[in-house]
């Protein structure tokens with residue numbers, strides 16, 4: 670393994686342990702990946718406790734999400750990671766979590782197809798946003814166990830350049846960044862904004 674790959678894995682293990690402690694990866698759910706300079710990706714192996722990941726819990730897949738290590742199975746949602754890397758060339762890390770706030774609000778707003786945040790200073794945490802005065806939109810698609818169906822639902826979202834993640838209803842959040850730290854900042858910002866919305870409604874996650 671190259672030094673870059675092992676540095677990325679070390680960073681992902683640190684972030685996922687923090688996210689697990691925050692209750693955002695319950696019951697071995699959630700998955701995480703990083704894109705390497707050679708176009709391959711390292712992604713979490715299916716079904717591991719995200720609070721206790723080790724280097725061997727990551728595996729290499731090619732740009733289309735095909736396993737490059739015989740006998741190992743990457744996350745069931747690898748196709749969604751590959752889609753983000755294909756349609757967002759600047760994205761080099763993808764974080765997917767299943768927090769309570771993400772789950773509850775994605776169901777509540779599923780019919781509208783989006784949640785819009787306006788007036789929050791924290792909107793500036795997103796790459797390219799410089800004021801609280803605009804609107805950050807978080808799209809929502811219906812959940813599906815068939816990854817082809819799910820990818821067809823998310824594909825049209827990428828026509829917009831001004832979005833940094835999406836929710837899957839009753840399921841969780843996908844977000845990304847130019848590197849792992851930026852993806853984590855986007856995840857933390859979405860989680861804060863979702864919790865703010867829940868709190869406004871008198872429900873605390």
Ligand SMILES: [Zn+2]
Nearest residue numbers: 699746840841
């Ligand atoms: Zn998931």
